[in-house]
Amino acid sequence: AQSVTQLDSQVPVFEEAPVELRCNYSSSVSVYLFWYVQYPNQGLQLLLKYLSGSTLVKGINGFEAEFNKSQTSFHLRKPSVHISDTAEYFCAVRAYNDMRFGAGTRLTVKP
Amino acid sequence: GAGVSQTPSNKVTEKGKYVELRCDPISGHTALYWYRQSLGQGPEFLIYFQGTGAADDSGLPNDRFFAVRPEGSVSTLKIQRTERGDSAVYLCASSLADREEQYFGPGTRLTVT
Numbered sequence: 001a002q003s004v005t006q007l008d009s010q011v012p013v014f015e016e017a018p019v020e021l022r023c024n025y026s027s028s029v030s031v032y033l034f035w036y037v038q039y040p041n042q043g044l045q046l047l048l049k050y051l052s053g054s055t056l057v058k059g060i061n062g063f064e065a066e067f068n069k070s071q072t073s074f075h076l077r078k079p080s081v082h083i084s085d086t087a088e089y090f091c092a093v094r095a096y097n098d099m100r101f102g103a104g105t106r107l108t109v110k111p
Numbered sequence: 112g113a114g115v116s117q118t119p120s121n122k123v124t125e126k127g128k129y130v131e132l133r134c135d136p137i138s139g140h141t142a143l144y145w146y147r148q149s150l151g152q153g154p155e156f157l158i159y160f161q162g163t164g165a166a167d168d169s170g171l172p173n174d175r176f177f178a179v180r181p182e183g184s185v186s187t188l189k190i191q192r193t194e195r196g197d198s199a200v201y202l203c204a205s206s207l208a209d210r211e212e213q214y215f216g217p218g219t220r221l222t223v224t
Binding site for chain 2: 006042044045046049090099103
């Protein structure tokens with residue numbers, strides 16, 4: 001079965017600074033990759049997904065991620081964060097109908 | 112349009128009691144998923160329905176957990192003889208077909224005292 005490791009449990013950053021949230025995965029089969037965001041007391045919202053094609057994927061709210069097959073990584077980036085980006089971010093990998101999530105990274109944007 | 116809804120939003124129950132958690136998927140979505148999210152963890156897969164049948168229930172932790180989707184729309188997750196370790200947020204998601212993007216509901220926070 002596939003698995004996901006989010007390398008940072010918490011990432012504090014100042015407003016307008018760039019940020020990278022790291023995600024590594026392992027799988028013996030081809031997978032689809034996702035990043036979800038969870039705001040307090042809300043459900044998961046899809047930020048972006050990699051299914052095939054270009055390895056650089058752009059999502060909502062100015063986020064992007066790059067699929068690196070050789071390093072089995074799918075890091076999430078944003079060039080300039082806002083206070084409103086404060087949330088929990090989850091990386092997920094799916095093979096067939098089996099979706100596995102990482103433990104999450106808490107992004108805190110400070111003024 | 113309406114998203115995935117879950118009721119109740121919060122449920123507090125005593126150890127040993129029976130609970131039912133409801134999920135109303137997006138209209139027309141044939142695939143439905145249940146996940147459990149413990150504090151500080153990512154969602155953990157429980158069960159997946161394609162239509163009325165449970166296509167994959169390998170994530171259910173034990174036989175106290177059961178889920179149904181009798182008409183291929185609304186689903187109910189049932190937990191018998193609840194234990195304090197069952198306390199978590201239970202998330203439901205639906206998708207137009209299997210392998211398509213999953214849309215998540217807000218979750219039901221279950222607390223077993």
